[in-house]
Amino acid sequence: MSEIILLRNREIENLRNYDVYVEHGGFEALKKTLQMDPEDVITEVKDSNLRGRGGAGFPTGVKWNFMPREDVTKYVAVNADESEPGTFKDREIMEENPYQLLEGSLICAYAVGAELVYIYIRGEYWEIAEILDESIERMRAEGLLGQDILGSGFSCDMHVHIGAGAYICGEETALLNSLEGKRGQPRIKPPFPAQSGLYSKPTVVNNVETLANVPWIMEHGADAFKAIGTEGGAGTKIFSVSGCVNKPGNYELPLGITFRELFEIAGGITDGNQVKGILPAGASAAILPATDEILDMPLDYESLKPYGTGLGSASVIVLDETVDMAWAASKMVQFFAHESCGQCTPCREGTYWLERLYERIDHGDLDPEDVERMDSVAAQMQGKCICALGEFAVNPVMATIKHFREDYDAAVAAAQGSGDIPVMPETTPAGD
Amino acid sequence: MALMTTRRADIEHHLAKYPDKRSAVMPLLYIAQEEYGHITQEAIAEIAEIIDVDVTHIRGLIGFYTMYHDKPKGRHLLYICTDLPCAVRGAEAFSEQIQEHLGIGHGDTTADGMFTLENVMCIGACHRAPVMQVDFRFNYNGANWEDLTFERAKQQIEDLREAQQTE
Numbered sequence: 116m117s118e119i120i121l122l123r124n125r126e127i128e129n130l131r132n133y134d135v136y137v138e139h140g141g142f143e144a145l146k147k148t149l150q151m152d153p154e155d156v157i158t159e160v161k162d163s164n165l166r167g168r169g170g171a172g173f174p175t176g177v178k179w180n181f182m183p184r185e186d187v188t189k190y191v192a193v194n195a196d197e198s199e200p201g202t203f204k205d206r207e208i209m210e211e212n213p214y215q216l217l218e219g220s221l222i223c224a225y226a227v228g229a230e231l232v233y234i235y236i237r238g239e240y241w242e243i244a245e246i247l248d249e250s251i252e253r254m255r256a257e258g259l260l261g262q263d264i265l266g267s268g269f270s271c272d273m274h275v276h277i278g279a280g281a282y283i284c285g286e287e288t289a290l291l292n293s294l295e296g297k298r299g300q301p302r303i304k305p306p307f308p309a310q311s312g313l314y315s316k317p318t319v320v321n322n323v324e325t326l327a328n329v330p331w332i333m334e335h336g337a338d339a340f341k342a343i344g345t346e347g348g349a350g351t352k353i354f355s356v357s358g359c360v361n362k363p364g365n366y367e368l369p370l371g372i373t374f375r376e377l378f379e380i381a382g383g384i385t386d387g388n389q390v391k392g393i394l395p396a397g398a399s400a401a402i403l404p405a406t407d408e409i410l411d412m413p414l415d416y417e418s419l420k421p422y423g424t425g426l427g428s429a430s431v432i433v434l435d436e437t438v439d440m441a442w443a444a445s446k447m448v449q450f451f452a453h454e455s456c457g458q459c460t461p462c463r464e465g466t467y468w469l470e471r472l473y474e475r476i477d478h479g480d481l482d483p484e485d486v487e488r489m490d491s492v493a494a495q496m497q498g499k500c501i502c503a504l505g506e507f508a509v510n511p512v513m514a515t516i517k518h519f520r521e522d523y524d525a526a527v528a529a530a531q532g533s534g535d536i537p538v539m540p541e542t543t544p545a546g547d
Numbered sequence: 548m549a550l551m552t553t554r555r556a557d558i559e560h561h562l563a564k565y566p567d568k569r570s571a572v573m574p575l576l577y578i579a580q581e582e583y584g585h586i587t588q589e590a591i592a593e594i595a596e597i598i599d600v601d602v603t604h605i606r607g608l609i610g611f612y613t614m615y616h617d618k619p620k621g622r623h624l625l626y627i628c629t630d631l632p633c634a635v636r637g638a639e640a641f642s643e644q645i646q647e648h649l650g651i652g653h654g655d656t657t658a659d660g661m662f663t664l665e666n667v668m669c670i671g672a673c674h675r676a677p678v679m680q681v682d683f684r685f686n687y688n689g690a691n692w693e694d695l696t697f698e699r700a701k702q703q704i705e706d707l708r709e710a711q712q713t714e
Binding site for chain 2: 241438
């Protein structure tokens with residue numbers, strides 16, 4: 116059995132209860148950290164090679180190190196806006212092991228000198244926000260938040276901020292705008308949040324899973340963390356596996372595991388079917404064809420780069436041989452069209468036109484030139500937007516056309532009456 | 548001022564969380580929605596005054612964030628996720644069955660004003676599809692709304708309807 120750092124709730128009953136958490140070593144890492152020089156805390160996290168678990172995979176300690184050392188107001192923002200189709204990992208941490216996230220967030224605040232932490236959680240996680248609120252209240256009562264925490268001289272408080280149904284708020288600068296009471300639209304970078312973040316003050320924005328690793332690192336040391344996983348990815352990772360597998364769910368595994376091993380752990384492919392395509396990081400990362408080479412590749416933050424995709428949040432959506440990839444792309448296109456914040460014209464208009472083109476498949480009137488049009492619209496969006504959403508929206512289109520062209524050709528043939536009309540589930544129009 | 552009369556403590560709790568009161572707009576909009584079922588024009592004006600912004604700014608936010616609504620909806624909001632991971636596990640057919648059962652299309656409200664049904668984007672329960680939320684919750688009326696079958700969902704919807712009618 117491999118090391119479990121995050122989903123300790125699977126082994127310890129009622130870990131979400133404060134007393135149980137403390138009984139199992141909870142807040143020992145915080146106590147140790149509060150005796151250390153903040154600079155050494157940053158160094159420890161940097162040395163651990165912990166990389167951001169939200170999607171971008173940026174080294175966490177390096178991010179903390181960007182924070183200025185001057186005695187100015189600083190903030191920590193915890194990104195709990197998990198909204199990517201296929202992603203449900205942060206949810207389990209917050210529901211079942213909330214104090215580990217809060218402890219990690221507090222250690223981060225101490226390291227960078229922030230006295231206020233905001234947890235930005237998506238609105239659909241209303242019940243989980245209540246769990247966090249109660250946990251924070253308990254920490255205040257225990258003297259773990261507020262003035263002069265455990266006699267260290269360090270003061271810090273935490274608040275939960277509930278979002279309201281906008282995927283884009285998972286982008287760190289959109290999150291900060293939303294927290295300021297504005298529309299969640301991304302800012303142009305630079306300046307990066309470490310220079311000018313929340314209320315124009317230096318801010319660290321980290322994902323839930325990232326911060327939940329921090330107490331373990333402080334307790335066991337950077338070397339112990341690096342001993343798990345690979346060169347391209349230290350530690351364990353929660354793989355959210357969904358789609359065509361028998362046992363979809365969260366699996367915490369060392370980085371370096373392969374898709375083949377992962378699918379076996381997740382109960383195998385539904386109905387004994389063959390896997391056809393793999394989305395390694397939810398809807399946003401380019402789909403991979405399930406070749407032996409891909410299936411047997413050790414997964415970390417570097418290994419998928421040569422294939423034009425990434426491990427990202429490790430939200431693995433499995434699509435088997437029964438899935439029409441043109442239809443799958445249309446679902447993802449609908450998602451991004453709905454979630455485009457409207458700020459950049461190429462993304463706003465491009466996702467609109469892609470959605471219109473994909474509707475033609477469903478209507479049975481896909482023209483042979485439409486596939487080229489899809490590719491062309493996607494190409495005109497690439498590299499032209501403030502944030503990554505525009506890039507994400509392009510991925511399902513270009514990657515499915517590249518790897519599964521036959522599914523588009525079948526739709527064209529069906530429209531021309533020379534083939535069977537593909538069986539398509541009723542598609543959903545974009546919401547409000 | 549209505550909200551400040553009925554929900555003063557909650558409003559002040561949220562205002563105290565932020566160094567800039569404009570940040571409290573999102574929790575305040577939720578309070579208005581809880582209080583009136585939707586965000587009324589009066590509530591928009593009141594919130595604008597409390598946090599000292601223009602009403603246009605607040606209307607812009609209501610348009611931007613999908614979980615706020617400024618038109619009346621059913622007493623309960625039913626969400627069904629039909630995104631890709633849920634769709635490959637039958638969520639679209641499931642949604643159609645629910646629509647047929649309720650006698651409404653997605654986005655519509657039942658004639659008795661009890662339910663508004665919406666097909667939504669990912670709600671973070673891909674491993675438990677088909678999945679619903681009632682008023683943004685996975686657990687409601689003593690039941691869990693994940694890993695559903697149509698039969699169980701139908702039963703839970705009727706239980707909820709009954710619970711409200713006997714209230």
